[in-house]
Amino acid sequence: MDSLPPVLAYLITQITKSLTAFIQPDSYLYWPYSVSTLLLAFYLGRVAFFNRKLWWHPSARQDYALYFANFLIVPALFTALYLNEAAVVHVFNALLGSASTHPYLSHTWGLRATFTFAIFVAYDLGRFLAHMLLHRLPALWEIHKVHHSAVVLTPMTAYRVHPFEVLLMNGIPLFFTGGMVWLFNHIFSAGISVYVFLGTHVILALLNFVDNLRHSPVWLTYGQALGLWIISPAHHQLHHSLEARHIGCNLGFALAVWDRMAGTLQVPSSKMENFRIGLAESSNPRYTGLLSLYGKPLVNAWRSLRSS
Numbered sequence: 001m002d003s004l005p006p007v008l009a010y011l012i013t014q015i016t017k018s019l020t021a022f023i024q025p026d027s028y029l030y031w032p033y034s035v036s037t038l039l040l041a042f043y044l045g046r047v048a049f050f051n052r053k054l055w056w057h058p059s060a061r062q063d064y065a066l067y068f069a070n071f072l073i074v075p076a077l078f079t080a081l082y083l084n085e086a087a088v089v090h091v092f093n094a095l096l097g098s099a100s101t102h103p104y105l106s107h108t109w110g111l112r113a114t115f116t117f118a119i120f121v122a123y124d125l126g127r128f129l130a131h132m133l134l135h136r137l138p139a140l141w142e143i144h145k146v147h148h149s150a151v152v153l154t155p156m157t158a159y160r161v162h163p164f165e166v167l168l169m170n171g172i173p174l175f176f177t178g179g180m181v182w183l184f185n186h187i188f189s190a191g192i193s194v195y196v197f198l199g200t201h202v203i204l205a206l207l208n209f210v211d212n213l214r215h216s217p218v219w220l221t222y223g224q225a226l227g228l229w230i231i232s233p234a235h236h237q238l239h240h241s242l243e244a245r246h247i248g249c250n251l252g253f254a255l256a257v258w259d260r261m262a263g264t265l266q267v268p269s270s271k272m273e274n275f276r277i278g279l280a281e282s283s284n285p286r287y288t289g290l291l292s293l294y295g296k297p298l299v300n301a302w303r304s305l306r307s308s
Contacts, residue, residue: 010076014072017071022034028158033212036210037210040210062150063154063156065289067159067160112193112195115180119194119201122180126174139301148278153237155215158214162294164297213233215236219237221269228267229255235268238266251264
């Protein structure tokens with residue numbers, strides 16, 4: 001690989017990763033999560049999940065195209081923009097200082113557990129705020145329409161996103177998690193780490209066992225009481241509804257408290273609700289291919305900015 005031209009080596013690496021997502025711990029398609037998805041779908045009796053028409057629907061085929069295209073484009077964008085948590089911590093260090101204000105404290109399980117939970121909350125809040133911006137700002141909504149244009153939901157719909165949305169949905173949470181890393185390191189000492197499971201943040205890893213059902217025809221709720229605190233797959237399915245009663249609801253990803261504070265929470269009932277998925281006909285950009293999925297949102301976002 002070292003002897004190959006950098007561009008070719010990059011392409012081979014990214015294509016290989018996209019084709020081997022089943023064994024990549026940082027992927028929603030990692031085999032423990034995929035197996036859990038299949039078992040839950042089978043247990044809950046959702047025959048529609050195993051229907052060939054669902055997985056070969058034109059909307060699903062667009063999901064697949066974006067999955068592979070984004071695998072090639074997005075990592076290069078992140079590298080070019082130097083968009084990572086270490087860069088954010090470096091900025092905080094430069095602005096606010098990096099020296100610990102307290103003597104070194106041993107990294108006890110309690111401190112690591114607190115740090116793990118704090119990072120999770122910061123990350124989830126960042127994702128909620130980024131998602132809210134995508135819905136509330138007209139120019140960003142044009143970008144986010146790519147995701148909401150799906151008319152069927154499969155786990156691959158999670159990858160039906162414009163590259164600009166990926167940057168926003170990762171960049172804003174990085175600001176919050178980077179700030180939390182700086183805060184803990186500044187107060188307690190450098191080097192505190194989070195607890196991990198299956199190669200990722202332990203809480204996120206546990207949620208990943210059910211999160212693939214967020215984009216699926218499988219209706220899974222956590223009940224009315226827990227639904228006030230935790231976002232279930234059914235919460236997010238309501239978010240994809242184009243019915244007037246659901247528009248703009250359930251912007252959160254893990255914690256429902258942000259939606260409660262914003263007045264956007266709708267707790268799903270235990271019985272599956274009937275609603276249509278997608279965009280209203282009047283606002284549907286009618287994407288016809290990969291170039292359209294990438295180009296139209298940028299053109300429409302630019303027009304929105306010019307007209308504002």
